[in-house]
Amino acid sequence: MTERVQNLLSILQKREYRTWRVTNDLDINAEIKHLDRYHRDAYRFKIMLEHEKAVLFEGERIGFYRHAKDFPYYTRPEDGYISGWGFGNLTPNYERVLSQGLDAVLEEIREKRRTMDATHTSFLDALEMTVVAALALADRYREAAKAAHPELYGALGQVPHKPPRSFYEACVFMKFIIFTLRCNANVHLTIGRFDQYMLPYYQADLDRGVAREDLLDILEEFFVSVNFDTDLYQGMQQGDNGQSVVLGGYDANGHDAFNDLSMLCMEASMELNLIDPKINLRVNKETPFSLYLLGTHMTKQGLGFPQYSNDDVVIDGLVKLGYDYEDAVNYTVAACWEFIIPGCGADIPNFITMNFPKVVNDTLHAELEGCENYDQLWEKVAQAIRAECDALMEEANTKSQFSTCARQSPYLSLYIDGCLEKGLDFSDAAAKYNNYGCHGAGISNAADALAAVKKTVFEEKSIGKRELLDALERNFEGCEELRLRLLDCPKMGNNDDAVDDISIALMEIFSSYLNGKPNDRGGIFRAGTGSAMEYLLSASKVPATADGRRAFEPYASSFSPSLTARVNGPLSVLQSFTKFDMTKIINGGPLTIEIHDTTFRNEDGIEKVARLVQLFIRLKGHQLQINSINRDRLLDAQKHPEKYPNLIVRVWGWSGYFNELDLPYQNHIIRRAEFRA
Amino acid sequence: MENGIVFSIEEFATFDGPGIRSTVFLKGCPLRCMWCHNPEGQEFDAQYVRNPNGCLHCGRCLSSGTGELTQESVGACPRGLVRLCGETYTPRALTERLLKNASLLQAAGGGVTFSGGEPLSQPVFLKRCLDLMEGKLHRALQTSGYCEPTLFREILSRLDYVLFDLKLIDEAAHLHYTGVSNRWILENFTLLAKSRIPFVVRVPLIPGVTDTAENLTSIASLLRENGVSYAELLPYNKMAGGKYAMVGRDYTPTFDEHQAPASRPELFAAYGIDIKIL
Structure with a gap:
């Protein structure tokens, strides 16, 4: 891990940056009264972004952090709902926006506005308003980066206006998208098949002769950066925020698409030991045993991921439900474990x-x-x-x-x-x-x-x-x-x-x-x-x-x-389930197995846990969550939370800091069956 | 007596031989190793045990008045902490239970391991089970090696793998710390080494007892004499005394529990023996 990543990590873990945030408490009811339903949401987004100030840490290369804790609010006249928790639990189509750049998107919106009939005007105008507001924020970040953050300044000269020219610029663009969507109060948005849609940028850099370790640094900075504002994300408990990636799995031609970028994501996650992004591994009958081994090494770290899903069952199940094969084969995992379709799904x-x-x-x-x-x-x-x-x-x-x-x-x-x-x-x-x-x-x-x-x-x-x-x-x-x-x-x-x-x-x-x-x-x-x-x-x-x-x-x-x-x-459990x-029955919901952490103490034990996961997949299980757990440590953490500020556990479909969970959730984790070995 | 008494079956055993294994713990052991971490495996008969964690000390488990735990104690404990340790199995019933996982165990390169207690102390049951499993499950034995050599030979012919403990080479020390002589053990080890059955030697490292330079030199030398070039060392775990309260006994080792056990890799290296510390 480079010093730059280390610095960013320590800023995150000290959590001091949270005290610098402001509360705007913006009531926009008066301003939105005359607006139609599309413009109300777009206007709130615009006001939200206008009040955001550029937050840049020392040595920062990624950017886009929350300055305000709260959303501007208004009450919906239809149902009295106070705005602030919008739609989510889906995987946005990052790929398309990345590959076009927002200038081109803006052009497309304007083109539609010129050619479509008037019933679409309001929506398209509102959409344009949001894209302009988002670009304005990016431009403000660029200004702020000018003095002391030359790399970010350079990147923001290209993205998000235009498509990224490098893996680094693509990561900045991604962070911008994640940040702005969360500023639009959309919740539980997942990062999806990052190793697939980011691969062209990664590969192009490698082909150009950029060193793999430099790309790992960038990825790590990106991963650290998505952890900063998770305390502001809406969820049932902290950690329940949907920031997960899905690695590997079949491509459109039915070949396993786990690649070097997937591997890079695994490496970054294992080195950083952070809650986000959570890792879902798509596996199937082509998956080599080495991937189960790698996944088990990750399980050993006790963060509660990867979660495994079985392509050979899930895709078949989704097709039976009526999803087109080309969509089903591209499935991702929602905030917890539900199987969803990226880009075109609003399930x-x-x-x-x-x-x-x-x-x-x-x-x-x-x-x-x-x-x-x-x-x-x-x-x-x-x-x-x-x-x-x-x-x-x-x-x-x-x-x-x-x-x-x-x-x-x-x-x-x-x-x-x-x-x-x-x-x-x-x-x-x-x-x-x-x-x-x-x-x-x-x-x-x-x-x-x-x-x-x-x-x-x-x-x-x-x-x-x-x-x-x-x-x-x-x-x-x-x-x-x-x-x-x-x-x-x-x-x-x-x-x-x-x-x-x-x-x-x-x-x-x-x-x-x-x-x-x-x-x-x-x-x-x-x-x-x-x-x-x-x-x-x-x-x-x-x-x-x-x-x-x-x-x-x-x-x-x-x-x-x-x-x-x-x-x-566990062998009986695998067979029963x-x-x-x-x-x-493929909406999702994993079998969860807790294994005592001493089982992972050497390579031999790790290999056997990996075999267990492979057995589950061979038995045509659909989804598996396997956790390394030490009950005594959890009991001690309940008594002495101060000793375990960074103890991370799997809760249901997501991982969270043990100390930040409500007591019933803590107790449930402690009670779950442990298979001592 | 063909039936056996089992005190635990661990389905997903990861340190008892190759692959994923199911380990059957047979109850009863003629040895009394001072460091034994399975005291509930020492007595041959089924016994009632009481988990001390969460005990309310309400005394309801002793309401029979005899001062002993009984069948009534199991239902009487409001926290369900009392249980009967030791279940009787016919060879067929145990085999059937284990065979339910046969395809998974095979797919994961594993099988069944008989451990204990000392599994060689239930020889009729053990032989019958091994016969019933022949050709269906890979069969391993985890043993102290303590039994009459003729019997050991008979069992050996039914095994696919052996995990053999070597503790102390000096006979007097062995007698002192385990309660039995090691003559059979050493003889059986030679039998094992001459057989074609794959095996691994395991040495518990007990601070000041088995981890001395003298004892480990003797072990290394014995291994070399028998053409063995690999051994696994099990450092003493301070959790060893954890289950004594459950069987109503005190754990009182005379060695210093807090002293870190020595593994002396250089000593094994001098005899050309690779070691792995578990």
Whole structure:
């Protein structure tokens, strides 16, 4: 790491720069009153950028940091919503803007303005306003860089007006795009296939004779720079900000496209040890074992990435949902783990959540006493899941008009294919894909609960129906022995068909019913295995369940064994969680496995963990999150946070500083199963 | 007695032989190594154990009045800290359980390792399991080498790999620190070295006990005599005493736990032996 990178890193880690920021508190209600819906958003963006001052650190080559903590705000007359959290959780089309430069984009907007009919005028004018405002900011940075930052001054003479001439200029352009989109209040925007769309610039530099290590320095400065303002990004918890890259994976011709720039990204990330950008690795049947080894070395660092996704399952699944192959093959991963299409997708992959344990529990309370055998109970559960799918789809179609997808965002639309071409904002469903994703939370808890009922109530008849329901209502108060018997039943994660078959049936009902149903934006619904924060939030409202889980306790995070399940170990877990045809339930949501950090202590252990990941991919698992974890260290960090200012952990689809997480999230991480080796 | 008592099965064992392995820990050991980190593996019978972490000291586990943990204690503990350690398996049941992972273990270049306790102390069960697994799983044994040599020969013929411990070469010292003589162990080591079974020698480095220049020289010399050119060293881990409270015992080693164990690579090098420190 060069001294320059080291300096930037220490500025970041001291966090002093955060105290220099200002609060503008700009109420622009009076000024936007007469504006149409496109111009309101564009105007706020313009005002936001006009108040930004150039922030440049010593030796800085990248630039674009937040000066103001807050957005100018106005209240939307339609629904009283105070602006500030816009659409996101997608991968913008950086590639197109990079390759054109904003001067050319501006020309294209003006050309459309001249040739399209008047219904498009307002949008196109608003769009022009945003691009002009963004360019003005870049010009101010250039002025500020003139005195002491010659390289940045030079770069800004070219980008963002014109296409980059080097990898360095492309990185400056990228940072400018990321910064301006975040200033437009767009959230959870991912960086996407950086190793693909940046490759031409990287390759051209190498061909010109630029040294690889110089390009690594630039990349590292870029990576450090995207970490500066993450505390201002909106998310459920700090760290939940969507700044992830996706490396490797098939190209348009179906060949694995992991390249030297992908490798450079891995090297930079391992050297820097920072939360952002988070790394997703796309792997497939062509992936060499060496990449699993490299990924496992990264896992060893304990940052909670890479997260793996299996091209051979995901692409197939997306095609089945109706995505064109050339789009599916280009998939990226959204802020957490949802599979999305860069550039042309405006899906909302995390819109609704099937709360599996609640549906099963409600059905037990309503129907168990009337059922004579398990098949009758199952029929009731299946009905309840279909009914809940209907209710959730209805909810999505109703709430969409109040959601971020209904909030105009001309500047964001610039980065979504189809919008400029059609002269439409993305909120007018101008994008190619406008699908809604439905998470499936607590699948393991729900399957475990049904397996326990099947065994104890119907097969062994060792627990009476009323007895079970009473125990659940009493949250097992005074029924500890009954709870132990429930805990002793088959649990998902042990490669036991008695319960795995139930999980398969749950996923089959859910996905076959929901997948492909139309939504109100011309798209469809898609089912997944994720939980996002619902493993805590939804679970905190659900009483005791028949898997032995006590009232309000969390579910497993995403697609993983429940916290109360005793599992044999990772090999059984891999098999339990790959029995279903995962192409049918491809909204996203990983199997998470925690491995004790001592396993990684030498090359031998690392190689075996890498083999484990490879096994999962061979078993046609869709997505894997594997973490190196040391429970004792986490417990100590809870007691002595001052000793661990930079301890980073994986939370659900993202990593965060342990100290900055709320207590329930910290506790969940500590409780997750550890496979000591 | 054909059935065996198992105190743990670790599915993803990464340090017990080649590839990803499932390690079966057989209960019971004739040795009493002062540094043993698996005290629950020493007794041959199943026993109730109580995890001290989180204990409320409410006494409910002892409500039977005998002062001992019983089956009732398991349900009585409000935190679920009491469990029965030691599960009886028929050879067929254990084999079936392990075979469920056979294709994964094979794909990852691994197999099954029998450890303990001392697996050679349940010879009938062990032989039967190894026979049932023949041709289906790569079979390894992790052993102190302590058993009657005729028996060792019989077991050896059923194995694909051996992890063999060498602790102390001096017989009196061996007797003092492990409770048994090392004569069988040394004889069995020679048998192993002459066999065609691939194996690795492991030496625990116990400060002031096994890590002395004299002992390690003797080990290195024995290895060279037997044509062995590689050994793995396991430095003493201060966590070794961690599980004694669980079985209701005190951990009282007479050596200095806090002294860093010496690995003496130069000494092994002088005998032409490559070492790896685990």
